[in-house]
Amino acid sequence: MSSTDMPLALEPGEALEESPFGIRSRKLVMWLFIIADAATFGALLFGYGYLRVGSADWVRPFAFSPTIVNAIVMTVVLLTSSLTMLASVAAAQAGRRAASLKWLVLTALLGTAFAVLHLREWFNLFREGWRPGTNPMGGSVLVGGTFFSITGLHLLHVVTGVVALLVIAIFYRRGRLDAGHLETAGLYWHFVDLVWMFVFPLVYLMNVR
């Protein structure tokens, strides 16, 4: 069968062979990206652990208020954004396009709120004299270096995710994307949430004064 004979409902390659995973290529690619990115964050967290265990003068900088309180609020916001993302995908799968868009935009707004809270936390630390290579409390300068590296990479993922969600919302509204695209984007968004599930206890709670 030539490519011009292929039914229009099928995507290129789809008619040739069914995937052994039972999912579309875009979703498999997202899973592969997630696994690679999980290894990256895993390596970063192990690096942080290595430097922490190897440093005799590690300090614990975080007070309950404002740092931990802020981090708890950030955690709740991000977890809730995963729920709204699921609601968006469910609405899209049910063919309720307007409701899906509403949940998708709400997810992006929650992601933005997380980023704003995160930046507020960073600027508070900057005011206290913290920098990636400076420790105002004395002791190892690696405290700031590891904190800003890990949370910075995660923040980059959140900001990228918010931009991606908004772009997807625009194209979904125009009818150029479907529920499957939203589900794939949702995978990424849940992964960002999943990484935070390790960053919050290991980087924040383990550094409480």
Added chain:
Amino acid sequence: MNDTPESAGVPRTRVYVVVWLGLLLIVATEVTLTYAHLSPGKLLAALLGLALLEAGLAVMYFMHLKYERRILFWSLIPGLIFVLLMLNQLWFDAIRLRTLHP
């Protein structure tokens, strides 16, 4: 456009809400344990265990891995676990480094 779900048997909204509440409960437990004056080793073990539980719930329910074909799970997760286990070789050198400091 195809609006059909790509995962077979995806859970209902109620399941998502229950998992979300469970995740919030785990976060509350983590914070409570942090201020329970545990030794650093015990606190780390508890926080890691709870984080793994959270991650498992998120991957299985929010990311639908529980509802995909098993081959997807077995193709993705064991390799990642292997890589993360191999990284544990770092600790011996980290402890050695610590003993080098005065």
